Amino acid sequence: xxxxxxxxxxxxxxxxxxxxxxxxxxxxxxxxxxxxxxxxxxxxxxxxxxxxxxxxxxxxxxxxxxxxxxxxxxxxxxxxxxxxxxxxxxxxxxxxxxxxxxxxxxxxxxxxxxxxxxxxxxxxxxxxxxxxxxxxxxxxxxxxxxxxxxxxxxxxxxxxxxxxxxxxxxxxxxxxxxxxxxxxxxxxxxxxxxxxxxxxxxxxxxxxxxxxxxxxxxxxxxxxxxxxxxxxxxxxxxxxxxxxxxxxxxxxxxxxxxxxxxxxxxxxxxxxxxxxxxxxxxxxxxxxxxxxxxxxxxxxxxxxxxxxxxxxxxxxxxxxxxxxxxxxxxxxxxxxxxxxxxxxxxxxxxxxxxxxxxxxxxxxxxxxxxxxxxxxxxxxxxxxxxxxxxxxxxxxxxxxxxxxxxxxxxxxxxxxxxxxxxxxxxxxxxxxxxxxxxxxxxxxxxxxxxxxxxxxxxxxxxxxxxxxxxxxxxxxxxxxxxxxxxxxxxxxxxxxxxxxxxxxxxxxxxxxxxxxxxxxxxxxxxxxxxxxxxxxxxxxxxxxxxxxxxxxxxxxxxxxxxxxxxxxxxxxxxxxxxxxxxxxxxxxxxxxxxxxxxx
Numbered sequence: 001x002x003x004x005x006x007x008x009x010x011x012x013x014x015x016x017x018x019x020x021x022x023x024x025x026x027x028x029x030x031x032x033x034x035x036x037x038x039x040x041x042x043x044x045x046x047x048x049x050x051x052x053x054x055x056x057x058x059x060x061x062x063x064x065x066x067x068x069x070x071x072x073x074x075x076x077x078x079x080x081x082x083x084x085x086x087x088x089x090x091x092x093x094x095x096x097x098x099x100x101x102x103x104x105x106x107x108x109x110x111x112x113x114x115x116x117x118x119x120x121x122x123x124x125x126x127x128x129x130x131x132x133x134x135x136x137x138x139x140x141x142x143x144x145x146x147x148x149x150x151x152x153x154x155x156x157x158x159x160x161x162x163x164x165x166x167x168x169x170x171x172x173x174x175x176x177x178x179x180x181x182x183x184x185x186x187x188x189x190x191x192x193x194x195x196x197x198x199x200x201x202x203x204x205x206x207x208x209x210x211x212x213x214x215x216x217x218x219x220x221x222x223x224x225x226x227x228x229x230x231x232x233x234x235x236x237x238x239x240x241x242x243x244x245x246x247x248x249x250x251x252x253x254x255x256x257x258x259x260x261x262x263x264x265x266x267x268x269x270x271x272x273x274x275x276x277x278x279x280x281x282x283x284x285x286x287x288x289x290x291x292x293x294x295x296x297x298x299x300x301x302x303x304x305x306x307x308x309x310x311x312x313x314x315x316x317x318x319x320x321x322x323x324x325x326x327x328x329x330x331x332x333x334x335x336x337x338x339x340x341x342x343x344x345x346x347x348x349x350x351x352x353x354x355x356x357x358x359x360x361x362x363x364x365x366x367x368x369x370x371x372x373x374x375x376x377x378x379x380x381x382x383x384x385x386x387x388x389x390x391x392x393x394x395x396x397x398x399x400x401x402x403x404x405x406x407x408x409x410x411x412x413x414x415x416x417x418x419x420x421x422x423x424x425x426x427x428x429x430x431x432x433x434x435x436x437x438x439x440x441x442x443x444x445x446x447x448x449x450x451x452x453x454x455x456x457x458x459x460x461x462x463x464x465x466x467x468x469x470x471x472x473x474x475x476x477x478x479x480x481x482x483x484x485x486x487x488x489x490x491x492x493x494x495x496x497x498x499x500x501x502x503x504x505x506x507x508x509x510x511x512x513x514x515x516x517x518x519x520x521x522x523x524x525x526x527x528x529x530x531x532x533x534x535x536x537x538x539x540x541x542x543x544x545x546x547x548x549x550x551x552x553x554x555x556x557x558x559x560x561x562x563x564x565x566x567x568x569x570x571x572x573x574x575x576x577x578x579x580x581x582x583x584x585x586x587x588x589x590x591x592x593x594x595x596x597x598x599x
Contacts, residue, residue: 035165035166036163036164036165040159043159043165044152044155044156044159046165047151047152047155047165047168047169047172048148048149048152048155050169051147051148051149051151051152051172051173051176051177052144052145052148054148054173054177055144055147055148055177056144059456059458059459060143060144060459062461063140063141063143063144064140064144066466067133067136067137067140067141068133068134068136068137068140069136069466069467070083070136070462070466070467070492070498071140071461071462072139072140072143072188072459072460072461072462073186073187073188073459073460073462073493074462074492074493075460075462075491075492075493076187076188076493077493077494077513077522077523078187078188078189078493079139079187079188079493079494080492080493080494080495080497080498080501081494081497081513081514082119082139082142082188082189082190082191083135083136083138083139083497083498083501084105084135084494084497084498084500084501084512085118085119085123086119086122086123086126086127086130086135086138086139086142086501087130087135087500087501087504087505088102088104088113088118088123088501089118089120089123089124089127090123090127090130090131091504091505099113099118099120100112100113100114100284100287100288100291101113101114103508104500104505104508104509105496105497105500105508105509105511105512105514106509106510106511106512106514106518106519107485107508107509107510107511107555108485108510108555108556111512111514111518111519112291112518113514114284114287114288114291115288115292115515115517115518116514116515116518117191117233117234117235117515119190119191119194119232119233120231120232121228121231121232122142122190122191122194122232126138126141126142129141134502135501135502136498136501136502139188139190142190142194143185143188143190143193145194146181146185146190146193146194146195147176147177147181147182147185147193148176149176149194149196150175150176150181150193150194150195150196150199151172151173151175151176151177151181152172152176152196153172153175153195153196153197153198153199153200153203154171154172154174154175154176154199154417154420154421155168155169155171155172156168156199156200156203157199157200157202157203157206157421158171158172158420158421158423158424160203160206160207160210161206161361161421161424161425162424162425162427162428163428164424164427164428166427167423167424167425167426167427167428168424170423170424170427170445170449171420171421171423171424171427172420173449174345174416174419174420174423174448174449174452175199175416175417175420177452177453177456178412178413178416178420178452179337179338179339179340179341179412179416179452179455180192180195180338180410180412180413180416181193181195181413181416182337182456182457183334183337183338184338185459186337186457186459186460187334191232191233191236192233192236192410192413194232195236195413197225197228197229197232198229198236198240198413198414198417199417199420200225201222201225201226201229201240202417202421204218204221204222204225205218205222205266205270208266208269209262209266215269218269218273219269219272219273219276220273220276221273222269222270222273222276223272223273223274223275223276223277223280224276224277224280225273226240226273226274226276226277227276227277227280227281230277230281230284231281231284235405235406235407235410236410236413238402238406239406239410239411239413239414240414241274242375243368243372243411243414244270246368246371247368248263248266248267248270250364250367250368250371251263251364252264254360254363254364254367255360256360259360300378300379300398300403300404300406300407300408301378301379301380301382301388302333302335302385303335303378303406303407303408303409304335304376304377304378304379304380304382304407304408304409305335305336305338305339305373305376305377305378305408305409305412306331306333306336306339306377306382306383306384306385307377307381307382307383307384307389308327308330308331308383308384309331309336309337309339309340309384310339310340310341310346310373311340311341311342311343311346312324312327312328312331312340312384313328313340313342313451313454313455314328314331314337314340314455314457315328315329315331316328316457317454317455327384330384330385330386330387331384331385332385333385335407335408335409336385336409337457338376338409338410338412338413339373339376339409339412340452340455341415341419342448342451342452342455343451344444344445344447344448344450344451345419345423345448345451345452347444348419348422348423348426348444348445348448349365349366349369349419349422350366351426351444352365352366352422352425352426353366355426355429355441356425356426356429359425361421361425362422362425365418365419365421365422365425366422368414368418369415369418369419369422372411372412372414372415372418373411373412373415374392374394375394375408375411376408376409376410376411376412376415377392377408378392378395378398378408378409379391379392379394379395379396379397379398379399379408380392380395405517423445423448426441426444426445427441427442427445429441462492467499467502468563468564468586468587468588469586469587470561470585470586470587470588470590471499471502471503471586471588472502472586473586475585475586476503476506476507477506479559479585479590480506480507480558480559481558482506482507483506483507483508484507484508484558484559485507485508485509485510485555485556485557485558486507486508486509486510486557486558486559486560486561487509487510487511487524487525487528487557487559487560487561488509488511488560488561488563489524489528489560489561489562489563489571490562490563491563492563493513493523494512494513494523495523495563496509496511496512496523497509497512497513497523499561500512510525510528510555510557511523511524511525511528525551527544527547527548527550527551528548528551528560530544530547530548531544531545531548531574531575531578532570532571532574545577545578545579548578549578549579549597552593552597553593553597557593558592558593559590559591559592559593560575560580560582560590560591560593561588561589561590561591562575562582562588562589562591563587563588564584564587564588564589571589572589575591579597580592580593580597
């Protein structure tokens, strides 16, 4: 991590040249003390500790108090899917199995995981915790670390550009605690909330520009970062590729005649990094292309942000203003949670090019953020979820095969990264520290952070505590044969995947939600889900019981497990009508399936 150049902000540094590490003055400079005198690596560590302290102290302390208790968003499918995914990769490697195919879930056919986001790099990274403390503890630690570590990556980038600790600390918070980060932490999507590779990739570009790393090291490091991102989440990798292409074109336009050769060389070296990444991901991509699923498409409009969501906070965060509450009530789409910037941050971004006159980087950040936001609006410009306005000129792009399954709203992570750098440049503008202009800049930045923080919904922690004793105390071993195919029914999303991970894949699971394309009907097999009309499943044609009984018989289902303690209280009655008798054991109703059922 070296010192910034004067080209980063368009102004000479203020009030003098930066000091060397340890507080020694640079030649002709004055003694620098305090945090700025510390080595950059120590400053980065302090920033990470600060972000962790805020995140743990305000939101995630329940996860650290009870790390082995499944708590986060237990009504959704994603958290417990990622608990299972963290368990699956070490399990597959340890048992000599193909990690891209499993028959442990989705019995009897299993699932092709080549088209499922299992976040393999995170599973490998956290594997020691998974093996020693269990996959729930590993998942809890990832949720705790995701936002702070992502903010730390943005801090490093901004520190590289400005050399200012406090400016970079504020900028990293804009990224690490952005609406995008909080939304995906809220839903347990660690493949999206761990977004540290994006600012680190930008950091490599700036370090190469400054001469801190060689071209060879840049290509290798960028190729490795892109490889890890591709394995972490392919959609973000594809989004990054599109953003970089647009960024290089925009950079060439803004760099001027003298700067274009540098932009062109950086683009060529980045291309070599991509070539290395494609080589390292070839085993995965080759397998995935050889085992393609049937095409999956969705309407991308509902997965885009709306215009109002950029400035209108979530419901309940409207400060008691009636018209704002009314606008918030019409923001019903989950993707809208990715988009909230808040008025102060927008004002700051617009003011930066005016304040930093001559700074090409300031203009680049504003133009880049604007283009990304336009992309995140998707094919149709909508004021809110009830008010579509018109189709946007680039709407056909979202009909291309590579884009039909993408979420336009997920582009917002790049907008927040650009805006976080804008915050750092804004706070690093030259001027006397106690001048009215400096105070005004810090007040606006503080307002931007307050607007982001004030829009945060508290993380959704479950009211139920831990695993039922049937799982936690190992009682399942007395009732289930090892490797037996079972169906798990619970109000917890993906309880079957959660229990299988907690038991070390002791049983096989019929059903389980892995993604929208493979298991669109939910986490239960369709013949089981159709027994309960209230569950989201296609309406049965006639009596669903015969089809249910045939399903159990044909697929050799050994048992049906229903989580008790008041959850799914209608299921015992429904299963009794279907001809099954159950026993309550450790908070779980166990329904053995007779061999003659359905024959």
